[in-house]
Amino acid sequence: MQEVAVIGVGMHRFGKTGDAIVGTKSVGELCRTAVDAALKDAGIGWKQIQAVAAASSRFSGGKGWGLNGNDVVEDLGSTGIPVYNMSAGCAAGGNAFNVGYSMVAGGVYDVMLVVGGEVMPKGMIQTSGVEEATDPEFLRQRCIGMPGPSFWSTLARRRMFEYGTTEEQFSQVAVKARKCSVGNPNARFQKEITVEDVMNSPYVSNPLRLFQICPISNGAAAAIICSADYARKFTSTPITVATSTVATMTFNDMLPRGLADPMTECANLHTEAQNAVTSAFEKSGIGPQDISFTELQDNTCYYELAFPEEWGLCEAGQSESLLMAGETAPTGSMPINPSGGFVSFGEATTAMGVFQIAELTWQLRGQAGGRQVPDAKVGLAQTLGLGGNATAAILKR
Amino acid sequence: MSEQRVPCVEGLFGEEDGVATLYGSRCAGCDTPYFPKSAACHNPECVESKMEDYAFGGEGKLWSYAVADFPPPPPHKFDKPFTPYAMGVVDLDCGLRLIGQMVDKAEDVVVGAKVELVIDTLYHEDDKTFTSWKFKQI
Numbered sequence: 128m129q130e131v132a133v134i135g136v137g138m139h140r141f142g143k144t145g146d147a148i149v150g151t152k153s154v155g156e157l158c159r160t161a162v163d164a165a166l167k168d169a170g171i172g173w174k175q176i177q178a179v180a181a182a183s184s185r186f187s188g189g190k191g192w193g194l195n196g197n198d199v200v201e202d203l204g205s206t207g208i209p210v211y212n213m214s215a216g217c218a219a220g221g222n223a224f225n226v227g228y229s230m231v232a233g234g235v236y237d238v239m240l241v242v243g244g245e246v247m248p249k250g251m252i253q254t255s256g257v258e259e260a261t262d263p264e265f266l267r268q269r270c271i272g273m274p275g276p277s278f279w280s281t282l283a284r285r286r287m288f289e290y291g292t293t294e295e296q297f298s299q300v301a302v303k304a305r306k307c308s309v310g311n312p313n314a315r316f317q318k319e320i321t322v323e324d325v326m327n328s329p330y331v332s333n334p335l336r337l338f339q340i341c342p343i344s345n346g347a348a349a350a351i352i353c354s355a356d357y358a359r360k361f362t363s364t365p366i367t368v369a370t371s372t373v374a375t376m377t378f379n380d381m382l383p384r385g386l387a388d389p390m391t392e393c394a395n396l397h398t399e400a401q402n403a404v405t406s407a408f409e410k411s412g413i414g415p416q417d418i419s420f421t422e423l424q425d426n427t428c429y430y431e432l433a434f435p436e437e438w439g440l441c442e443a444g445q446s447e448s449l450l451m452a453g454e455t456a457p458t459g460s461m462p463i464n465p466s467g468g469f470v471s472f473g474e475a476t477t478a479m480g481v482f483q484i485a486e487l488t489w490q491l492r493g494q495a496g497g498r499q500v501p502d503a504k505v506g507l508a509q510t511l512g513l514g515g516n517a518t519a520a521i522l523k524r
Numbered sequence: 525m526s527e528q529r530v531p532c533v534e535g536l537f538g539e540e541d542g543v544a545t546l547y548g549s550r551c552a553g554c555d556t557p558y559f560p561k562s563a564a565c566h567n568p569e570c571v572e573s574k575m576e577d578y579a580f581g582g583e584g585k586l587w588s589y590a591v592a593d594f595p596p597p598p599p600h601k602f603d604k605p606f607t608p609y610a611m612g613v614v615d616l617d618c619g620l621r622l623i624g625q626m627v628d629k630a631e632d633v634v635v636g637a638k639v640e641l642v643i644d645t646l647y648h649e650d651d652k653t654f655t656s657w658k659f660k661q662i
Contacts, residue, residue, distance in 0.1 A: 258599055260533050265599055269532055270656045271625055272592060272600035273611050280590030281613050288635040333591035378567050383613045387559040387622040390615055
């Protein structure tokens with residue numbers, strides 16, 4: 128295994144179809160902007176890229192088959208390089224990063240592009256659209272009618288029952304997130320909001336309100352990764368990938384995913400995320416106490432409270448007091464989502480794993496402006512996707 | 525009842541002699557229950573996957589719930605005008621953590637409540653009453 132470095136990152140600002148940010152841009156146009164920025168940031172040319180690991184989307188581009196990486200290569204110039212299109216639901220960006228990392232670490236390629244981009248359809252994310260009794264998502268929607276936000280709401284309600292979490296505390300997570308987004312040039316929302324603003328937003332699915340749930344967005348992110356030897360040609364201060372991991376859920380998982388699950392004694396609801404993060408700690412020899420900041424998948428504010436506890440970043444039931452004391456802000460003792468997170472960006476599903484790598488890189492270089500985590504040395508990133516997929520990555524300077 | 529009462533998905537559940545029943549399966553090798561039916565046992569510690577048809581039902585405890593404040597997108601179907609409903613996550617005594625709509629009004633639902641499985645109306649279409657399994661607080 129050879130050491131892997133990140134030498135360039137780029138993004139297209141996140142927005143909503145038809146707005147002034149992304150307008151009617153195709154996923155190809157969004158990706159091109161992100162890749163151009165990453166190449167420029169790295170100081171290398173497209174022709175030097177030896178292979179592409181791309182997040183595969185079922186929503187946009189990819190010739191209708193999720194071949195998003197092929198679209199990117201054609202758009203940047205058909206050099207004939209290998210393309211790996213990775214499908215893992217919302218974890219696809221993290222999955223693509225892992226494939227790129229693994230190939231460079233294994234010595235297959237010296238330098239690769241990792242890219243993810245998305246143009247989302249309007250409204251709540253729908254299921255496969257196939258009306259078949261063999262599709263668990265179809266059964267869940269036809270027999271019950273339980274879209275994503277309601278799934279998150281059952282988790283939030285359970286946390287309220289177990290720990291006495293209040294709706295105001297969920298709101299405070301959103302307030303903290305949006306404060307981070309002020310001045311982040313790539314965030315879709317860049318204005319501060321108050322607890323009152325959040326509490327006045329309508330319930331999407333009680334107990335969760337509109338401002339406590341990430342919307343869907345269009346956006347793209349790209350990273351140039353290479354071997355540590357190769358990196359030395361371009362920069363004296365590369366960001367090192369301490370590790371990158373992929374995991375799936377385990378049998379004892381107790382999250383209500385389909386219609387029903389066998390009951391076990393497992394206390395963890397997202398075993399795939401815990402497996403990915405725990406594996407990252409083990410492989411890197413870096414522990415929770417070494418993490419300067421974390422970028423985690425906050426589809427809803429609930430996750431900012433639950434995940435740090437499930438991964439050992441803090442004790443069970445401690446997240447609310449850390450939040451209220453300001454410890455999860457960039458200047459606190461356990462900074463979570465200094466970028467502003469999904470709540471400020473919106474989720475451009477398959478771009479998110481690469482979006483996190485970009486934020487980790489900027490933070491570790493000290494280029495994060497007003498949201499900078501002081502003296503950030505080690506960053507943790509985590510994604511989660513349909514089907515029990517999760518990824519984690521640890522970057523360090 | 526003048527209208528015909530039919531399950532919203534055939535073969536998934538029924539109401540035999542007025543008793544709500546889910547048609548699932550169970551691994552005879554390790555006793556793991558599944559709903560809907562599973563072709564194979566998911567337990568990695570299970571030596572031999574031996575799936576048998578099994579009927580589930582009965583009572584359980586409400587683990588958590590959420591409220592559908594807005595109508596879900598298709599393929600969900602509902603009677604108009606839309607009325608918000610609660611969805612429960614229930615730990616059934618038979619060993620399944622099951623999700624389903626609540627019969628009880630959202631404001632009356634309580635985490636930790638004892639509930640029973642029932643078959644109830646989901647929506648009406650083509651002069652038929654389509655049903656699904658739901659939970660009712662006892």
